[in-house]
Amino acid sequence: MSVHIMVFDSGIGGTTVLEQIQALIPDADYSYFMDNALLPYGAQSQQTIITRLFALLQFIEIEKLHVDILVIACNTASTSALETIRPYTNIEVVGVVPAIKPASALSSSKHIGLLATPSTTKSHYTANLISTYSQGTQVSLYGSTELVEIAETLFHTQTLNKEKLEKELCSLAIAEDIDVLVLGCTHFPLLANAINDYYKQRILLIDSGKAIANRVKSLIELRGYTVTGDKKKPLHFYATAPICHSQLNVELITLTDQIPHGSY
Numbered sequence: 001m002s003v004h005i006m007v008f009d010s011g012i013g014g015t016t017v018l019e020q021i022q023a024l025i026p027d028a029d030y031s032y033f034m035d036n037a038l039l040p041y042g043a044q045s046q047q048t049i050i051t052r053l054f055a056l057l058q059f060i061e062i063e064k065l066h067v068d069i070l071v072i073a074c075n076t077a078s079t080s081a082l083e084t085i086r087p088y089t090n091i092e093v094v095g096v097v098p099a100i101k102p103a104s105a106l107s108s109s110k111h112i113g114l115l116a117t118p119s120t121t122k123s124h125y126t127a128n129l130i131s132t133y134s135q136g137t138q139v140s141l142y143g144s145t146e147l148v149e150i151a152e153t154l155f156h157t158q159t160l161n162k163e164k165l166e167k168e169l170c171s172l173a174i175a176e177d178i179d180v181l182v183l184g185c186t187h188f189p190l191l192a193n194a195i196n197d198y199y200k201q202r203i204l205l206i207d208s209g210k211a212i213a214n215r216v217k218s219l220i221e222l223r224g225y226t227v228t229g230d231k232k233k234p235l236h237f238y239a240t241a242p243i244c245h246s247q248l249n250v251e252l253i254t255l256t257d258q259i260p261h262g263s264y
């Protein structure tokens with residue numbers, strides 16, 4: 001039996017989650033979908049993101065891609081649209097949201113930071129996550145779209161714009177007593193080494209990648225799938241806009257904005 005896992009993000013950030021999933025389930029069929037025509041999602045409205053995810057579901061259906069598990073490897077899309085789209089599909093949808101709970105548990109200073117896109121830091125979903133899981137711990141919010149752009153460039157050109165990164169981290173002015181920083185955007189683990197260097201390893205950085213991989217593994221096991229080999233199959237990339245200076249072999253597609261009949 002084979003299983004098709006599609007990983008979705010606005011750009012290449014979701015590859016940080018994909019890597020963790022592939023490490024646990026190497027032999028599944030994978031595809032990676034990036035809606036880079038609208039990158040950065042962190043600057044889009046909630047309504048726009050909802051519309052794009054409905055369009056993605058329609059694309060999967062029309063193209064008969066037979067996706068078993070759809071991982072929305074984007075904190076921005078998950079916090080703003082997941083609850084809305086889930087009832088409209090039979091596909092198992094797994095979202096990625098900021099790791100507030102483990103970060104609060106790991107903090108000694110009881111002051112943690114959430115570094116995410118502006119949309120994620122402002123979302124009601126994130127506010128609920130914080131009030132539910134960080135009791136007794138102060139959570140400071142830091143929003144950045146600049147870091148998304150720096151991570152994209154690093155991925156596609158293997159060049160880190162250190163000056164831009166340091167300037168952005170300096171302007172974010174993360175509080176001195178924060179000892180755990182949640183990387184609440186899937187692009188940011190690509191910058192983890194550079195962020196660690198900037199803070200001289202003083203802050204523990206955590207993200208949701210491993211937890212999501214475990215969740216996907218348990219879901220496919222429930223379907224009777226067992227990992228039988230460690231051979232990775234070729235990965236199919238879909239993108240909604242061309243990518244300059246990239247080695248990636250992508251299939252360019254157009255998403256047709258969709259909202260389902262009736263209200264949601």
Ligand code: DGL
Binds near residue numbers: 043120
């Ligand atoms: N990688 C996405 C996230 O986790 C968003 C990046 C963007 O703003 O497009 O939030």
